Amino acid sequence: MNTEKQSHVLIIGASGGVGQALVEYYLTVGWRVTAWSRSRLSITHDALSCVQVQGYHPEQVADAVASLADLSGVISTLGVLHNAEFMPEKHLGAVNAEQLEASFQVNTILPILLLQQLVPKLPRKAPAFWLQLSAKVGSITDNYLGGWYSYRASKAALNMLLKTAAIELARSHKQLVIAAMHPGTTDTGLSKPFQDRLPADKLYSPAQSAARIAAVVEKLATGDSGKLLHWDGTELPY
Numbered sequence: 001m002n003t004e005k006q007s008h009v010l011i012i013g014a015s016g017g018v019g020q021a022l023v024e025y026y027l028t029v030g031w032r033v034t035a036w037s038r039s040r041l042s043i044t045h046d047a048l049s050c051v052q053v054q055g056y057h058p059e060q061v062a063d064a065v066a067s068l069a070d071l072s073g074v075i076s077t078l079g080v081l082h083n084a085e086f087m088p089e090k091h092l093g094a095v096n097a098e099q100l101e102a103s104f105q106v107n108t109i110l111p112i113l114l115l116q117q118l119v120p121k122l123p124r125k126a127p128a129f130w131l132q133l134s135a136k137v138g139s140i141t142d143n144y145l146g147g148w149y150s151y152r153a154s155k156a157a158l159n160m161l162l163k164t165a166a167i168e169l170a171r172s173h174k175q176l177v178i179a180a181m182h183p184g185t186t187d188t189g190l191s192k193p194f195q196d197r198l199p200a201d202k203l204y205s206p207a208q209s210a211a212r213i214a215a216v217v218e219k220l221a222t223g224d225s226g227k228l229l230h231w232d233g234t235e236l237p238y
């Protein structure tokens with residue numbers, strides 16, 4: 001009898017381009033998957049539990065958190081670059097409080113509050129991972145182009161929060177890796193308005209990005225905790 005426990009990943013933001021591809025990837029490789037999304041997912045599978053949430057504020061996910069057990073790791077894809085109200089700012093004059101607040105809410109505040117709520121569900125004495133998709137444009141060192149104020153700043157702040165949590169949690173969860181990752185420019189609703197000038201070989205399908213993210217997760221070691229990683233597993237500067 002095979003007594004080995006099935007690995008179990010929670011995907012947060014499972015109806016997004018990368019989120020849905022991650023759900024499909026992990027089911028294909030035999031993991032148990034819990035998928036949180038604000039909209040109903042159309043995928044069904046014996047190993048998939050779909051949880052429709054109203055949003056990702058602590059009170060909106062409390063029941064979903066309570067029902068989780070035996071997690072191996074979490075991948076949060078939450079992120080916003082543009083929506084019906086705003087597009088990324090091209091110049092200083094376009095910066096405004098509403099866009100900054102909305103971007104920080106989704107890209108920075110919700111991810112760290114989710115980590116806070118979910119830490120008790122991650123094993124203290126076994127390998128575990130928390131991966132939040134971030135973005136290379138959130139690297140302060142790598143910012144040569146300017147623009148995209150809210151997105152850049154909110155992802156940079158996210159990276160700082162994750163690094164800070166990684167330092168603290170290394171004391172209580174010695175095998176937990178907390179990392180931020182740039183998935184590469186992926187053909188999803190988020191990148192759609194900016195794909196025109198991109199060389200075709202620099203735009204990846206969601207399935208490609210999901211497989212690459214999972215390959216990095218597979219190789220994560222405790223020394224990676226607190227890092228901003230590129231989709232190829234190399235470290236990006238903050």
Ligand SMILES: NC(=O)c1ccc[n+]([C@@H]2O[C@H](COP(=O)([O-])OP(=O)(O)OC[C@H]3O[C@@H](n4cnc5c(N)ncnc54)[C@H](OP(=O)(O)O)[C@@H]3O)[C@@H](O)[C@H]2O)c1
Nearest residue numbers: 013014015016017018037038078079133185186188190191
């Ligand atoms: N696509 C790219 O080229 C690219 C490049 C660099 C970094 N990234 C990062 O990769 C991650 C996934 O991006 P994606 O391309 O898959 O984007 P996407 O299709 O737009 O998905 C984004 C996810 O964020 C959640 N979300 C968006 N707005 C929200 C809001 N106002 N409140 C709560 N949740 C919200 C959604 O969750 P629901 O499932 O609940 O709707 C959705 O699943 C993001 O963090 C993004 O910044 C993407």
